[in-house]
Amino acid sequence: MECCRRATPGTPLLFLAFLLLSSRTTRSEEDRDSLWDAWGSWSECSRTCGGGASYSLRRCLSSKSCEGRNIRYRTCSNVDCPPEAGDFRAQQCSAHNDVKHHGEFYEWLPVSNDPDNPCSLKCQAKGTDLVVELAPKVLDGTRCYTDTLDMCINGLCQIVGCDHQLGSIAKEDNCGVCNGDGSTCRLVRGHYKSQLSATKLDDTVVAIPYGSRHIHLTLKGPDHLYLETKTLQGAKGENSLNSPGIFLVENSSVEFQKYPGKENLSIAGPLTADFIVKIHNSGPANSTVQFTFYQPIIHRWRETDFFPCSATCGGGYQLTSAECYDLRSNRVVADQYCHYYPENIKPKPKLQECNLDPCPASGGYKQIMPYDLYHPLPRWEATPWTACSSSCGGGIQSRAVSCVEEDIQGHVTSVEEWKCLYTPKMPIVQPCNIFDCPKWLAQEWSPCTVTCGQGLRYRVVLCINPRGMHTGGCSSKTKPHIKEECIIPTPCYKPKEKVPVEARAPWYKQAQELEEGAAVSEEPSYTMLPTLGVGEG
Template identity: 85%
Template sequence: MYEINDCQKVQMCTTLRLLSSRTARSEEDRDSLWDAWGSWSECSRTCGGGASYSLRRCLSSKTCEGRNIRYRTCSNVDCPPEAGDFRAQQCSAHNDVKYQGQFYEWLPVSNDPDNPCSLKCQARGAALVVELAPKVLDGTRCYTESLDMCISGLCQIVGCDRQLGSAVKEDNCGVCNGDGSTCRLVRGQYKSQLSANKLDDTVVAIPYGSRHVRLVLKGPDHLYLETKTLQGVKGENNLSSTGSFIVDNSSIDFQTFPDKEILRISGPLTADFTVKIRYAGAADSSVQFMFYQPIIHRWRETDFFPCSASCGGGYQLTSAECFDLRSNRIVADQYCHYYPENIKPKPKLQECNLDPCPARSVSSNFKSSALKTSNTVGKYFIATVY
């Protein structure tokens, strides 16, 4: 055992202070080796979410610790539907450049799990897939159903709050940081029974506002789409080749193979879609489908109805009405019964107007039964009523 004397204590404190001071100076020196951050660059995109960068210069003759570039998102407003897919634009920019001595019309190859930030494109009508650039432009989505974006050739995480590195995500209904309660998963399988006498059939109806639509057809037949906008305008769209298309302002990713077709729509759909199948061969086809359908009709509890009595104690009830979230109006109850998730609120009962009624006087005239003459005069009495 030994004790630390006062002198040793002073020496230790002095040493600790010196070490702390040196550490602080070291951190200051490290930061001071950098010049101030420069202004932010112009955004890489005008809409749809792009990237902007800022630079700083190392002032030391030696290597500085830390980064000399930083990024942030910008132009986080949706592009108009006619703008098209950003990756598709980059592929089509090579249409007027010969590849191996020949011109091609290039379509985007999306969702590459190995290198999502390279520009891979497929020649229309051919199996030719080529990497036309090692990096897509900054702000290009890594995957069609994700907000993550490519920056300097690397896939960077982007939250639904549109911030780099954010972990906040949309639920399947499209609500940022939501709980998934505003939509329902619809999935199923269709088996065709088409023939030369029955050339087409309906696979599934997908309503306005649906998201994350995916259909896979296996067999010789072909998918096509019928649409109907909220204004009642109808359309029909054949799907014949691989590519990204705009149908009624909804972006569609379609892939076709010798014995399979894949249809993806991130959504939300801007019209009611009906997916149909057209006969193309003797063998039967099957279609697996899934999508998230918005719950557009919800029960809404009413306010309490007027009290059953104005004083002395009464009762009042609430009710429930079916509300259309699209049109903001009350509709028939049957629309809310369509969704199993919709549970009709039970009526609430409460007492009301419990104060006693005030006393009031009521005058009444009557003929005295004691007077039986013809010139009877009516008498009055006062009754107090509670």
């Protein structure tokens, strides 16, 4: 090579230096100016899944120090690990199980989310309170915290965005979409109060659908929460949550905490099955459950392909449309499922020219009119839905659907149905108001309004929907009464006023007619009087 030939006498040293530098063609102008060598190739990834780190090195060509760093990192293997792979930090702790600590063998469990030094390997001996730092640094690619993508690299916690780029500030929205706007899910918030008894030991708190995220439930009271699951394939399961801890239920990590008179249930999600949270009667008092989660919008508009051309030759047009698509079953459903979500905006049709070749009989091209004057394709047209046959609990509603055609003047006429069969006919009957009806819920009775004899007692009666929220819609005919009479068995007594001994019943009238100097009894006497109820004369 030219750069390697021996210098002949008289060859300027500056020229040799130029040959040496010019041979490093892989270095950028910035590298040459800073006297850094070119970056080397990337190392193997520190992990095969779950997000790891890879590095690249360069060397300083100057006899003095160079500005900048000689190592750079990037993320790699950003694919989910299979559930059986386990936690990466836990694997590093368990690697010390066969190494004695102070003369003893221990089974080591990971200590995560250390606020002071999240990138040291701290482990706890199983069944003890012993916590030991088994290594000053975890392996590159270990998550700093369990609820973020930030990873430890060379003992330091590095920010990682949801786009898996180091230093990125990209965040997932509550729906799990990186840099999303939250429009693909909705917040569900509710309250449940148990009404269990000796004959009804279990009840459903809430059904949380597949794909939901950020699930939090708090139970207050003596009862106990447990889970039932159902996969998309129909397989059912149950987890009784007998003890606190972190469990894997249908590949979803479930954290369960139990305290005296309180239970917490948290699932980050997304759920890989439908979860039904249930409650079991464990005490004489009622319990309350508050819950929140983000439910995915599973019905979304999807743009169709272009419909058949309006003409077979000589120039025509064709349109697209939009159909409502069920993301779970991967099939097209009725439009009203998409209309249920205000976040869903139906895309507008697109139009393009088609079949521009001349018709053989015409001998030439027909004139192509502007697209807004084209003769529109026949289409299905429907009347509004009738009122639902039931306000709740499931009903049906119907409508008329016919095939119509519109001319260029905008006049619409009915035509044969076969002209519209290039697109499925809209349904003429559909279920409606399939949610459960609200029910009256009566609270405890108040104390009696009197302390003796006959009075009244009251209670609050609320109309509660299936989510446990106070609402309207209950039938007034079935509303429990809010007041009733009550009798206190204690007799009521009232002291007599000092009246003349000659007085006779009614004592108060006769007393007014007596003279002021009449003799009266000095000793008080008592007589039983009837006690009137509230609202009576």
